[in-house]
Amino acid sequence: MSLRPPHAPAQNGLQALEERLREDLLTLGWPAKSWIPPCSFQGQAVHDVLIIGAGQAGLALAAALAQLGIQAVLLDKSPHDFEGPWATTARMETLRSPKELLGPALGLPSLSFRAWFIAQWGHQAWQQLDKIPRLQWMDYLRWYKRVTHADVRNEHELKTIRPQGNGLVALDVNANGKTKTWFARRVVLATGRDGLGGAHIPAFIQGLDRKHWAHSSHPMDYSSLRNLHVGVVGAGASAMDSAATALEHGAASVDMLIRRPDLPRINKSKGSGVPGLTHGQYLLPDEWKWRVRHYINAQQVPPPHDSTLRVSRHTNAYFHLGCAIEKVEQMGEKLRVYTTQGMFTLDFLIVSTGFAIDWALRPEFSQIAPHVRLWGDRYTPPANQRDEELSSSPDLGPYFEFQPRTPAALPGLERLHCFSYPAALSHGPVSGDIPAISDGARKLAQGLAALFYREDADYHFTQLQNYAEPELDGKEWTPADTAARIRSLGEQA
Template sequence: MSTTVPQTPQAPGLQALEERLQDDFITLGWPAKAWIPATSHQGQTVHDVLIIGAGQAGLALHVALGQVGIRPVLLDRAPQDFEGPWATTARMETLRSPKELTGPAMGIPSLSFRAWFIAQFGNAAWAELDKIPRLQWMDYLRWYRRVTGADVRNNHAVLAVRPQASGIVEVDVQAHGSTTTWYTRRLVVATGRDGLGGAQLPAFLHGVPPQFWAHSSDAMDYAQLAGQHVGVVGAGASAMDSAATALENGAASVDLLVRRTDLPRINKSKGSGIPGLTHGQYLLPDEWKWRIRHYINAQQVPPPQGSTLRVSRHANAHFNLGCAVQRVEPVQDKLHVHTTQGVFVLDFLIVSTGFAIDWRLRPEFADIAPHVRLWGQRFTPEAGQEDAELSASPDLGPLFEFQGDLPGLQHIHCFCYPAALSHGTVSGDIPAISDGARKLAQGLAALFYQADIAQHFAQLQRYAEPELEGHEWQPADSSARIRQLQS
């Protein structure tokens, strides 16, 4: 498997690609002409669209909005070039998505990862490439941001969100040591996998001092695990990546503690990736929406083969199956991890237990959290189909908007993973991110036109650019012409 490639002299280079891309933008008329009337509130600009998050979802939506003449501003708490998890907390060597997927390219070939890669390394290197290296994907997104001119405000942390009955959303933003209130007509939450919560922590960690454990999504220096006996709870992709990273940093041993008696083999989520579901999830009856998502959750997604081999090639890696963790207790400078197979004496424990939709972990949404309608309020599954993640998912409207009893709530749109039950995986994962971004952008354009219909009609009435100037023809003498034809 090839994950890195040298530059080759046959590669045309990024400059040539960027010239081609700019020509494509001109051909497509991107960005489209702005058309939404400017608005203000209390003397301040009211943005048309603010996007929280400048990762791949936010960037894709920026391009999609540009296609319909809307220029958003993206707010991201991370420093420039470190948006999203790719260069911070992600630890996989490569993406699991096939390299051929177009991701956020928005139907523009020269904006695709493939075009970016070949421009630098050539066609032969592309043919050799198996999966996309994680950090190379981050480099691509950095390039994507630059060439599309996204208006990203880094080091801007959203502290509070308050929708108003007037249709304006107030957003408190901390940046440069001070907090200011921004105003927007539409707010999009594009905050990724843990967009409405955070790390899911098992009950057995309650009371365990934090120096003994970490969640796989935590930022930490794995070099500190050198010489230590490490346990990893779970067997998903992040568990394998955490285990491998610990081993590569010199851990004395890594024990994977896996509740299941066998690892899942089939990625059912991949099997669901067909256009009919991509475009049709929202239109399905509730029973089918729930049945599909619950089935994928219950089957569980297996770890990638490459990630698993990355662990198993180490002789000091141990796959303990049927080994559910029951409780964990610190004993002096060690952890005693009690499992269904016995007690493991370890130095450090990494829990790879996924993410939870938990509004308590997102204080910036405290003003809206009690009012958002959830799927648990909308739908009661059959016995045996219960699913905590699905019940906690927001019940979204046709344009990803939150629904509930708070005036103005529908002006906030959930374009991150928790939208999956309502809309499918079109708001975060690479395969269908362009489809989701285009759907939301076109819908927002329609909403803006509807809201401003009187102004647009007045503008239509004022429109006076002539197609004809009056000199293009001469009026005929109809009477003379009739006599001529009768003679």
């Protein structure tokens, strides 16, 4: 499958779209006039909002803030134009989301993927397009970043985050081999699927030589698997994509080791995508929030149809259902993988076991992790709805802000906002997934605007009192002779 349309794009069409977008933004007054008073600390400028991560969530939020007159700076550890997973660790051929979804367009037709695509390849190509190729989505996000004038600082890696308790947050950031302290009034973590943790590594793989295994989210040269017998643990989207990529790079065979007796067939998450839940998750009672998210987790999301066929079309791919792993032993250059159906002798193992919310995997959050209130602190589910992912999720406030386990234990913690996947239990899937990313970005941007105004109410009231731009200069009317007018009316009666 081609990852981009086979014919060259029409650059003049894209230029016309960008002119249309400029007109749309001008019509909407976007970006709006700045209104937050400038701030400095220790002789250094304080940023209003620092966004950690310049993927689609960070970009959408920065654009939504600009509409409200708030300038954000985005810090991303990746090189220029390689933010997010799309051109690095993601291995699917196409996105799962339907091409019609607006994604981060924030309600602007001229900022949508559809408009970007049609401007270059035309309406007929759009009609023929099935799903969006992964690398083309990355190209769209690169364009989005450029036309929204996002202030992205690449190869800036967050090392430590330290709420100060004085209305500021300090961040130690490494760039160009040097660590510098940045200050901000608000910090947003737009750090993606593994935003508060990392790859979940099952116990059976720990301790094995790293040259014999990888997690599906790890950067890896799949050509190194050529002529090897590879096992893939799991059957989700990333498992299928990893298996297919290994086969396409010449693996001798791929054995899919699948714990479940059958693959899930229905994407229950897709069935929950209605505006009432998108906008109302935060207002649901705790038991309903938990019940909905746990049900989706327990049912599991099936691998995409095309991703599964991408594996099964290879005659050297084997699907082993009801094949749970019991232990793995390393014998020289081979792995002995013991399962409930027998022992496999393999050369390499790819574990596609998802992600864990695990603060220990993110040393940059070590100073805040002990103080963040989790859903496990807030809610005890029924025994049949226990869910480690949900229990580990942060219990966020109305504007995605972290809340303290113990009041006042870490002043300033509430100045950190979680706009990544772990926000799903508190706010629904509005902080990373393509379908509702614009809704989440606008909600958070509006909340930040409200918080800034509340904090600076004295300043804004003074501004209100000092506002003296006249709309009348006193020459627009002539004062009447009221007594004469009254006599005139009396004489006419």
